[in-house]
Amino acid sequence: MADEFSLRAATVEDAKTLAALNLACWRETYASLLPAEIFATLTLEERLDHWRGVFQAEGNIVALAMDAAGEAAGFAHWRAHELALGGRLGRGGEICAIYLRRSALRRGLGGRLLRLMAAEMRASGLKWASLVVLRDNLPARHFYEAMGARRFGRELSWRGVPQVAYGWRDLRRLGR
Numbered sequence: 011m012a013d014e015f016s017l018r019a020a021t022v023e024d025a026k027t028l029a030a031l032n033l034a035c036w037r038e039t040y041a042s043l044l045p046a047e048i049f050a051t052l053t054l055e056e057r058l059d060h061w062r063g064v065f066q067a068e069g070n071i072v073a074l075a076m077d078a079a080g081e082a083a084g085f086a087h088w089r090a091h092e093l094a095l096g097g098r099l100g101r102g103g104e105i106c107a108i109y110l111r112r113s114a115l116r117r118g119l120g121g122r123l124l125r126l127m128a129a130e131m132r133a134s135g136l137k138w139a140s141l142v143v144l145r146d147n148l149p150a151r152h153f154y155e156a157m158g159a160r161r162f163g164r165e166l167s168w169r170g171v172p173q174v175a176y177g178w179r180d181l182r183r184l185g186r
């Protein structure tokens with residue numbers, strides 16, 4: 011059950027925890043999805059710089075999930091952004107990252123984090139949200155689709171790796 015995890019807002023004090031958690035999740039998720047030369051560039055130092063930068067910039071919100079033993083089990087990061095969705099440029103929520111440790115998968119925690127993000131986005135006046143996912147990350151795509159997201163736009167590319175975009179036109183429809 012998802013209730014075995016506790017959620018809290020992360021701060022800059024959590025940057026080291028997030029960097030280590032992020033790297034561990036990336037290694038578990040992307041070993042078979044990223045070319046070896048890109049996979050080799052994923053380092054703790056780069057992640058630490060990233061998270062310190064996230065907390066220095068305005069508008070980033072990060073939720074951290076801890077398991078019953080007090081270990082970091084996953085996180086979600088979102089912010090507001092401007093995007094052309096369906097031809098209209100507007101301000102919506104951007105899901106920048108959602109990652110769980112392998113031991114925490116398929117226990118409802120991802121859905122819980124996503125619903126928390128949606129509730130916070132709506133509370134801050136945002137009506138829609140989007141994200142980008144590696145095209146070949148099929149488990150994550152199944153998750154977003156199960157949570158009501160729909161693909162939009164053309165295929166994108168990150169360092170030569172194909173990506174696709176998903177979104178919820180109406181955040182009230184996020185979830186199951």
Ligand SMILES: CC(C)(COP(=O)(O)OP(=O)(O)OC[C@H]1O[C@@H](n2cnc3c(N)ncnc32)[C@H](O)[C@@H]1OP(=O)(O)O)[C@@H](O)C(=O)NCCC(=O)NCCS
Pocket residue numbers: 035039108109110111114115116117118119120121122142143144147148149150152153154156157
């Ligand atoms: C994607 C992720 C956040 C989903 O979180 P989760 O806690 O495992 O998912 P949930 O338990 O909330 O699943 C909700 C529903 O999504 C769908 N789903 C989730 N994982 C799935 C999978 N691997 N395959 C197919 N459907 C899946 C199911 O319909 C599931 O409901 P069910 O368990 O009742 O069948 C998590 O799997 C994860 O962190 N993966 C590795 C990192 C990653 O790929 N992140 C996304 C990068 S863009």
